[in-house]
Amino acid sequence: MRPRPIVLALLVVGALCVVFALPFLNRGERGSQVEFGEEVLQILDAGFHADTEEWKADRERYAALVERTTTREDAAQILHQAALSAGGPHSQVVPLSSGILDTPDVGEMPATHIEGGVLTAVLPPFRATDSQAEKYAQTVNTALHEPGVCGIVLDLRTNTGGSTTAMLPAVASLLPDGVSQEFVDRDGIAKEALEIRGSTMHQSGKTFGTSLLQGKVDVPVALITGPMTGSAAEQVLLAFRGLDTAASFGAPTFGLATGPEYEQVEDYVVAVSTTRTKARTGEVFGDDPIAPDVLADSDSAEASAKEWLVSRGCPTQ
Known part of the structure; x- marks a missing residue:
């Protein structure tokens, strides 16, 4: 019956490893989101609303929000709102898979x-x-x-x-x-x-x-x-x-x-x-x-x- 506690101990240790590893993984992801966010925000700085005091304040706020995210998807959703602030309703941040850059083969005719x-x-x-x-x-x-x-x-x-x-x-x-x-x-x-x-x-x-x-x-x-x-x-x-x-x-x-x-x-x-x-x-x-x-x-x-x-x-x- 002695092996049973050993197995349980290994499971506990494994669980503890996961628990303690998560914050470090998330910190790495957060750092990645910050870099991603800053790259996008630098592009948005060219928007025709981005020379205003309002954009400067919005930029700081969106950068802080991105820093709290743990996934690209969450960061992109925040940056989409930033795009609207910097460039108006013609601006956006969307997945490449959305097809926004695709050219359909056929279009509707007049x-x-x-x-x-x-x-x-x-x-x-x-x-x-x-x-x-x-x-x-x-x-x-x-x-x-x-x-x-x-x-x-x-x-x-x-x-x-x-x-x-x-x-x-x-x-x-x-x-x-x-x-x-x-x-x-x-x-x-x-x-x-x-x-x-x-x-x-x-x-x-x-x-x-x-x-x-x-x-x-x-x-x-x-x-x-x-x-x-x-x-x-x-x-x-x-x-x-x-x-x-x-x-x-x-x-x-x-x-x-x-x-x-x-x-x-x-x-x-x-x-x-x-x-x-x-x-x-x-x-x-x-x-x-x-x-x-x-x-x-x-x-x-x-x-x-x-x-x-x-x-x-x-x-x-």
Whole structure:
């Protein structure tokens, strides 16, 4: 019967080893979270809200909260809130496995129809391959050049955003050549511009929409917006800002007219908005909703848009 106490003693010793080892393991994990947190916070320091006293206080608070965490997941959730503070709602910290950097093979295409000379194009959100982006733009561009089109309704109400490289070439024929908008940093310095040339859009040294029908379409454009209209869809809206040939109808947008930058830290993606959008009017738009020219509820927005087109001679009486 003597072996029994020996076995029990070994189990007790094993248990004690685990109990005493845990604090040291956790301390190592905490140290790891601190390093992870500081790396992310340094990225977030570039956010366009990160030059404020509020961010300085928030940064210290979030750093202290991260120091108390024991897992990457807990630290990342805290740092996600820090991202919102530093860069606004276009900023986030999410797992790489979320697919945020993935490019789908297929995207939803716009729906177009022409009635009485009025072309209505519903532009859905879009994020897919370059060839799909070209197809997206072609769908609208081809319809714009149909004979007899005298006015355009661009419906952005369900467009939560995606790729400007698909959406702006789609409507480039309706815009004047030149810089349509700029992305400016928190000091007001332009970091990048979107430029229209014919039916193409130029950004970051690249040209998008080269396969489209060229030539301008000089007709009035009514844009319909709503609370879901965001990001790239707001860039479409702002491309028409200040033009006598365009007017917007509906409800204020979501408010994501910002430019996020993406960096990978371990198995997480850090997105932080570092720029806002400067329209051709000189107005700067960020994470506040953009109000339309004419407020209208969802049921009457399209009717209001078409009434405006009539006042501009489309369809001809």
